[in-house]
Amino acid sequence: MNRVPITGIGVIAPAPIAEIDRFDTSGLSAHTAALVRDFKPKDFIAPMKMRRMNALSRLAMAAAKLAIEDCGAPPGPNTGVAIGTTFGPVQTSVDYMQEYVAKGAALAPPQLFAESVANAPGSHIAIEYGLRGFNVTITQRESSALAAAMYASSQLVKGTVDAALIGGVEEANEMLFSVLDRLGALDDKCENGIVIGEGAAVLVAGAGTRKPYAYLSGFGIARDTTATISDWGTGHESVVAAMKAAIDDAEITPADIDAIYVSANGSRRADALESRAIEALFGARTPKLIATKNVFGEYAAGGALQLVEAIRGVENHRNVLVNSLSAGGGIVCAVVSA
Numbered sequence: 001m002n003r004v005p006i007t008g009i010g011v012i013a014p015a016p017i018a019e020i021d022r023f024d025t026s027g028l029s030a031h032t033a034a035l036v037r038d039f040k041p042k043d044f045i046a047p048m049k050m051r052r053m054n055a056l057s058r059l060a061m062a063a064a065k066l067a068i069e070d071c072g073a074p075p076g077p078n079t080g081v082a083i084g085t086t087f088g089p090v091q092t093s094v095d096y097m098q099e100y101v102a103k104g105a106a107l108a109p110p111q112l113f114a115e116s117v118a119n120a121p122g123s124h125i126a127i128e129y130g131l132r133g134f135n136v137t138i139t140q141r142e143s144s145a146l147a148a149a150m151y152a153s154s155q156l157v158k159g160t161v162d163a164a165l166i167g168g169v170e171e172a173n174e175m176l177f178s179v180l181d182r183l184g185a186l187d188d189k190c191e192n193g194i195v196i197g198e199g200a201a202v203l204v205a206g207a208g209t210r211k212p213y214a215y216l217s218g219f220g221i222a223r224d225t226t227a228t229i230s231d232w233g234t235g236h237e238s239v240v241a242a243m244k245a246a247i248d249d250a251e252i253t254p255a256d257i258d259a260i261y262v263s264a265n266g267s268r269r270a271d272a273l274e275s276r277a278i279e280a281l282f283g284a285r286t287p288k289l290i291a292t293k294n295v296f297g298e299y300a301a302g303g304a305l306q307l308v309e310a311i312r313g314v315e316n317h318r319n320v321l322v323n324s325l326s327a328g329g330g331i332v333c334a335v336v337s338a
Helices: 055-071 090-103 110-114 120-129 141-158 174-182 236-249 268-282 300-313
Strands: 004-012 079-084 135-138 163-170 199-205 214-223 259-261 288-290 319-325 330-337
Touching: 004 055, 004 141, 004 300, 055 090, 055 120, 055 163, 055 199, 079 120, 079 141, 090 110, 090 174, 120 135, 135 141, 141 163, 141 199, 141 214, 141 300, 141 319, 141 330, 163 300, 199 300, 214 236, 236 268, 236 319, 236 330, 259 300, 268 319, 300 319, 300 330
Parallel strands: 079 135, 079 163, 259 288, 259 319
Antiparallel strands: 004 199, 004 214, 163 199, 214 330, 319 330
């Protein structure tokens, strides 16, 4: 594919993994997460607009504003928006259902219902900046942000838009945390399970006045048919196929990959699957492996923070591979190049 320049980066990142103080975890087995601290939405969003946004939209809007300021030029109307989110605005959905049960359908706040959908953040961004290009929200579990980046890049290469805002956003809340805990998916040490994280990251692609940070130069996608709906599979050949497809799309070879930003999230099944795939494709010449989820947690910004780190990493590496394995078998890989 043609190389897609990244000219702006905006991030609302979580603080380091720590004990949760936002809600009570005393009855659960896990107690830590990577939460966003000291975030003040009013620093980024006008009060009247902020009142109409859920927490997820506020995070995404702030990251979008930072990315646009960073690229040095406001987006034109022919700009698309592609946002990835794993679970969407879960807390807003919970709030609406509580109001519905307590007051009935006639008195439940309609604004809460409108904000309970996963595409609310992307819609708010497009409305704020008057963007008329594509507007898509992708929920592909852990691979959501990379899948959004792949879609947006394909549209940029086709010329359907002049620029795109690409990102991911996620929130940590009591409902999500407790469900994952009861499923046995969480582990405070990130050794036999994941630690969840939240935050937002938005990239400006295809436009801007500054020198590009890096280029999205290839994508690959596959599915592991041995996976279940809530777990990873054992088919490392599918991971190999996705990595190889991304490398081929970038018109390079495995020998050109200097580092891999691994999907590794502390889940032994997924980590072992990825490890076997890397060994099968790269053999004895394994590139440097870089893990980010032990800092940002899993789901943080729908995987967008992992992509941001890879983009920043090309300062030291010519070509880097970004892997994202989803429970349920979805696999998305990307090549980021200097």
